[in-house]
Structure formats: C-alpha cells, structure tokens
Amino acid sequence: MIEIKNLCKTFRTADGEVEALKNVSLSIPDGDVFGIIGMSGAGKSTLVRCINMLERPTSGTVVIDGVDMGALSERELRAKRREITMIFQGFNLLMQKTCLDNVCFPLKLSGLAGEKAWRKKRALELLEVVGLADKANAYPAQLSGGQQQRVAIARALATDPKVLLCDEATSALDPTTTASILELIRSINEKTGITVIIITHQMSVVESACRHVAILDGGVIVETGEVSEIFSNPASAAAKRLVYPEGDAAAASAVPGERMIRVVFNGSEATSTPLIAHMAVEKGIEANIAYASTRTIEGREYGSMLLGIREGGNAVEEAVAYLNAAAGVLAGEVQDGRAPSPEKEALTDA
Amino acid sequence: MLDKLFAPEVLAEAGEIIRSQFPLAIWETVYVTVLSTAFAIVLGLPLGVLLVVGEKDGVRPLPAWLMRTLNVVINLLRSVPFLILMVLVFPLTRLIVGTVVGTVASIVPLVIAAFPFIARLAEGSLREVNPNTIEMAQSLGASPMQIVTQVMLPESVPSLISNATIAITTILGYSAMSGIIGGGGLGKIAMNYGYYRYKYLIMVAAVILLIVLVQAFQSIGTRLAVKSDKRLKNKG
Secondary structure (H helix, E strand, C coil), rough: CCCEEEEEEEECCCCCCEEEEEEEEEEECCCCEEECCCCCCCCCHHHHHHHCCCCCEEEEEEEEEEHHHCCHHHHHHHHHCEEEEEHHHHHHHCCCCHHHHHHHHHHHHCCCCCHHHHHHHHHHHHHHHHCCHCCCCHHHEEEHHHHHHHHHHHHHHCCCEEEEEEEECCCCCHHHHHHHHHHHHHHHHHHHHHEEEEEEEEHHHHHHHCCCEEEEEEEEEEEEEHHHHHHHCCCCCHHHHHHHCCCCCCHHHHCEEEEEEEEEEEEEEECCCEEEEEHHHHHCEEEEEEHHHHHHHHCEEEEEEEEEEECCCCHHHHHHHHHHHCCEEEEEEECCCCCCHHHHHHHHHH | CCHHCCCHHHHHHHHHHHHHHHHHHHHHHHHHHHHHHHHHHHHHHHHHHHHHHHCCCCCCCCCCHHHHHHHHHHHHHHHCHHHHHHHHHHHHHHHHHHHCCCCCCHHHHHHHHHHHHHHHHHHHHHCCHHHHHHHHHHHHCCCCHHHHHHHHHHHHHHHHHHHHHHHHHHHHHHHHHHHHHHCHHHHHHHHHHHHHCCCHHHHHCCCCEEEEEHHHHHHHHHHHHHHHHHCCCCCC
C-alpha cells in the first residue's frame, strides 16, 4: 500500500518559485497497476520521484507499507529503494556493460547478493523472463529501444521489488513496441503481484495497461478512479482533453435524440467495424460513428470510438452490455456528451 | 649553407652523437613522461571526481567553500607557465628527490604542472556521463561511492582514455622543456647541441623523435579509447 498525503513540492528557480505539486493525496493498493497521467509539466515526473525520494517533497508524506519514506536515513532509504525500483523513458542502461552485467548491477549494489555465480544465474533467469536470454552478452548499443527497455525491466526486477515505477517508459517507443512492453509489464504484475505505477502522457498506455488512474493537471490531482469509469465519464477538463485527444467530439457531434457511448479497444481481437456491424445484425442496434481513432497492431485493435445510439427502449444499455462482452473492449455511456459542462468552456479556452 | 650543414664530417659526427646519446635520451623521455603522467593521474583523477560529485547538485555535495578553494588552487597552478613553475617548485623537488637537477628531479615539476590539468580533463570526462544514468543508479539504492566506482568511472572509460592521451602528449612536450633547467631526455639533447652548440642536425633529429613519440602515444591512445567503447555498434 502506497499512501501519499498532502504532498507539495516547490522548486526554486531563477524566476522565482514553481509549485510542481500542490497538496497531492493518493492511495495505491498493493498489486494494482496504477496510471498517473497528465500533460507535460503537469508534475508527473516530480510525483513519481517523490515516491522513492529522488526528489524530497517540500511538505507532505509518502508512506509505503507503513514506512514513512521521508523519515528514513540516507542508508535506510538506499535499502528501501531496492524494494521500489524504476524504469525510465531513456532506458538508462550502463552503456559500457553487457546486458547481463546491467541486470547484475542492482544485485551488486545491494551487497547481500553474495556470489558472482549466483548473481549471474539470477540475471539470466530475469533476461529469460523478458525474452532476451540470447542477448546476455550483447551491449545495449547493439539492441533496439524495445529490447533495451526489456533489459531495464529485468534490471528493475532483480532485487525482487514490491513496487515498479515506470516513468514514461514507453514514450520513446513505437506503438507496436509500446504494446509489447505494456503486455510484459502486465504479465509481470499478474504473475508476481508487484504494484506498478505508470507515469505517462498517453491515454492509450493507461487504457491498455492500468486498472486505476489519477489525472494530474498543474500539480493537482483533478480526477482519480477506475480506468473504465474515467474513460466513459471524464469529469474534469484535463481528463476530457486526454480522453478526447481530438477535442470534445462527443459534445460536438451529438445528434438530438442520440446518446453517446465511448468504446475503447485494448488490444481486442475483434476489429472495430465488424463488431459494430455484428451489433446491428445480432441486436438490431444501429450505431452512428461520431468519432473513431483505432489502429491494428499485430492483429489486435487499439484505440477508441464514439457511437451515437438513438434513444428508445434499452438500446443504449444493451449496446454497452454487448460491446463489453467482447474481449479487450471497454464500453460505457458518455454522461455529459450533450450538454456542454462549465468545464467545457475551460477546455475551449485552453 | 646547405653543403656546410650536410658536410661529410658533420654527418659523421651527428651520426656518432645520435648512436651514443639517443637511446638513453629516448628512454629517459619515455620514462619521465609515463611516470609523471601516472603520478599526475593518481593525484588528478580523484580531484576531478571531487570536482564533479562535490558540487551543489552532485551525488555527494561538499561545502561550497571547499569547492571554491579547490577550483581556485587548480586554476592558480594551471596559470603558472611551466618554465617558471619548474623553478618555483625547486624547494619541493629538493625535499623529495634530494636534488633539482637531472631526469628524476624533473618528474616533480611535471607532476605539479600536470595534475591540475588532468583534474580538469577528468572533470570533463565525468560530466559527460548521462545524469539520467546516475539517477537510475540512485533509484536502485546506489551510494555516492558506488555511483563513482560503478557508474561514473566505468561509463566514462573511453573519454578518460582519450583525455589521458591528451595529457601524456602534453606532458611529453613539458618534459622536453625541462631539458632547459637540467632535466634529461631528448629535450636536453636538443638544447645542448642545437641551441648551445649550433649542431642543427642533432636538434632536428631530436625534434623528429619527439614527433614520432607523440604520434605513437596518440595512436595507441586513440586505438585503446575506441576499443574500450561499447557504445559503438557492430563490434564484438
């Protein structure tokens, strides 16, 4: 359990003080995959660095499994950090060391890991987990970005941590590689029960990997909850900006007498168009596609869609149920699709 | 003029001097250079590390007054011309070696002149290490000492070798200069024969040998630096 309470971080710069985080409180349960999403400059990276105290908060506390991180001595903190490891946007591998030595690195640091042969064996097992056992003796420069991130993941897992922090870990990767890295992170979460915190500016990353999400805007948590919840009903302006990257299409394209459903494809095997067509054939529900941005990666569908469904009977509820029944598809009614909310104006101003 | 310079008896005499004096002179130059560089690295490298880790945002910040003092001392030592430095450190040389004349005695001023230079070069190399890599090590619980020994130094090995090569060739030049005040080696021969006795051939031969030595150190250094760098793709 990670409990962040009233966290504030102020940076002093030449131009005065910058408040990167304002009174942030979050509670992240064990074993969760928790997304923290926000635009550049929202304070995501500062927040994640406050969790392992790479940045000291100006005020507020971070308590992990009952341990107040801010109260630890330097030595205790270093030991604690072995339980809260991190992967980065730039992978940050040791470029002069082989992949194997990179994975051995945290074990060597800890000093408890004992013998070299043991370290090597453990590192090889981890490279096996990330699918790169054959690259053990290669140098990072010889690997692709996705492979380098896999080595970084193996390294982060070496000390058997309880928490994995991912700081924009897929932002430097192409969509296909991103999908496979997120898949790996998810499967590790499922197998080991490790708590994963994913920092990102891409909604698609949260959609396909996270269970819960917090939206950070201007150093403030503006919304937090289950991913499916926030996707169908983003309440804050920041959430809407992220959920509807092309503007508030739901509101813009709403036809009188129609209700909007947002459909998210998280690597579903069904392709979007036949799914909508099947719904029309099987359920007799006709959907008006108001907005669609989907793409197929390795035969799986990713992206989102807005459907307008004519009111009457249980058509909307039936459609939501039908779409949710398909594997890898998440659907929900957009509550305020029609009426422009006060935040809508804030959105257009921004 | 030319026929005088290359007269048979001049050539014969030059050949004789080169045969009798040059082997020892080359040896003296090489060992003074290598030894001075080695001592200067022993002093300069830790100082360079300190300059990087001790600054305000470094991995182990040191008091600001200490950092300022270090910087001032290094700059002071680097701004004294080598010829004058050699004379200035006579008392220290006498204390350590017992004399101020000779090949071994010239090592003292060479080290004093070279270690601040090497500290600055090492500082430059260590600053090239990606700060994100250092942050990664911190996130995995590395102590400042571990960051220095297991991240900063190993990651900057190619750059450190390149800079050590620059240092050794510069020190080679200084060691030749020390011939003026009694240091041994090729510099002394060039001065004694070329400057004091107008035996230009000897001087030219000594200079050519110095050039060859610089070239040799430089190519070995470059090759080692490239070979050690694992960032270059498509290498074994």
